[in-house]
Amino acid sequence: MTEWAGVSKLSVILETGGQASAIYANGRNQVAVTISIKPTDEKNNTYYGAISWPDRVNLVDYVTGTKLNWKGSTDWCFTNEEDQYFHHVPGGSRAAEPELLDDGTQQFTFYVTARPGVSQKSIAAWVKTDTGKIYQTTQGSGTFEGKVVLNPLVALTHRKSDVTWRYSTTPTQYGDDTRYVTTKAWNYYLSLNSSDNYFVTFSVSGYWSDDGYEGFFASDIKPDNRHKNFYGAYVWPREPHESAYYSSDGYAGQIVNFPVGNNWWDYARIYDLPYPERYLCFTWVHATTGGNGWHIPNGPLTTWREYYDPTITAWDMYGNIGEFKIAGSGVDDGIELDDR
Known part of the structure; x- marks a missing residue:
């Protein structure tokens, strides 16, 4: 042999x-x-x-x-x-x-x-x-x-000055039905501002993981007008983004989930830009209802104002990291990004 x-x-x-x-x-x-x-x-x-x-x-x-x-x-x-x-x-x-x-x-x-x-x-x-x-x-x-x-x-450490943080309006599945609820939603996108490098994976902590509320991290229901104005913020961390949030009609992110008392929930169109694996998508919502306003408790919401402290780690294609957080403690005027 x-x-x-x-x-x-x-x-x-x-x-x-x-x-x-x-x-x-x-x-x-x-x-x-x-x-x-x-x-x-x-x-x-x-x-x-x-x-x-x-x-x-x-x-x-x-x-x-x-x-x-x-x-x-x-x-x-x-x-x-x-x-x-x-x-x-x-x-x-x-x-x-x-x-x-x-x-x-x-x-x-x-x-x-x-x-x-x-x-x-x-x-x-x-x-x-x-x-x-x-x-x-x-x-x-x-x-x-x-x-x-x-x-x-x-090794590089990416800061807020190195990224693109932009937003645009996004439709919701029941957004045209305004008989009981009027919803306006915006997607925010975190990506690396570079022509020859991009983020390839993300890690996010600080959000609810309950069924129907996954990614939900901030809520503010204003006391004026009988609690009719709801402001909410969501992050969509599951990977790979495109397949993890696939939906045949494009509406994959559950938002404004108030089944008890209001009998209402909706879905936003998320990861709607090209190359979804290269950015992290967030959604900010302002929803207004009539009658006696939004009902509490619902799911993990037990008070009129709830806020997690989300932190984000992003890795580029060479393994360099960026560490970020959501700025402030309220979401009644959009979502702001900051360095961690």
Whole structure:
């Protein structure tokens, strides 16, 4: 039975096809590094069997030969698990990985991350055959010598000045029925103000999660006119946005939910701009009713004025973060964004 005994070709390359790249030093941005091996058996013929990795295939420091941290949390780290959000090359978006060859060459792709404070890193390939022989591309290794160079960039922290916070009116499912309730609604959109970068995922805390009230975070029912004016604010955090809030008629965000006493609820059209995964959508509502006004309690509403303190974390395509909050403690005049 043949076994892996040698190597006739060994190289290391970046996914961009080059030998150098930038990477954000935030512990999340991934740049892929591919090791190409043409293995041979004990008779120096091409070996087509499986190679165990990462046991037998690793990334090491080009100068010292020290292995990078495998799935670590300090310094330079690498893994064989691709992150669905942050695998993008700064300045080059997300490049295609090298194609597999048909001459017996086997390729192994690792994903490298850099922690804050690291210095430039030259990276080499290291392999160990089934017979125990080691081949590498480190400095002074001879025929196979080669490296890729990663240049760390200081991690970004996005602030309010870096984002776009805009709003526009949005229709509601029962908005044309004004016999009992008149509703006006506006969607607000949080996105990154950049032509070559965008937010890819969000985390939100500080809102009701009760059935029928998910995303509801602020309510103000004014005492004047027998509590006829309701102001409410909502955030829609489930991901992926487009499919999580899919509705055949487009009305997916439940709002103004007063089933007890008022026998009323409505739905707003949300995530109505292109590329819904790149922004976080909020809805602000002003609804007026007649008769004895809005009824309390209803769902989680037990007082005329309720307010959570929503906080938002947004990550861009390179794993850099922005931390925000909803400003103030009232929503009778729209929704305002602020830095956290």
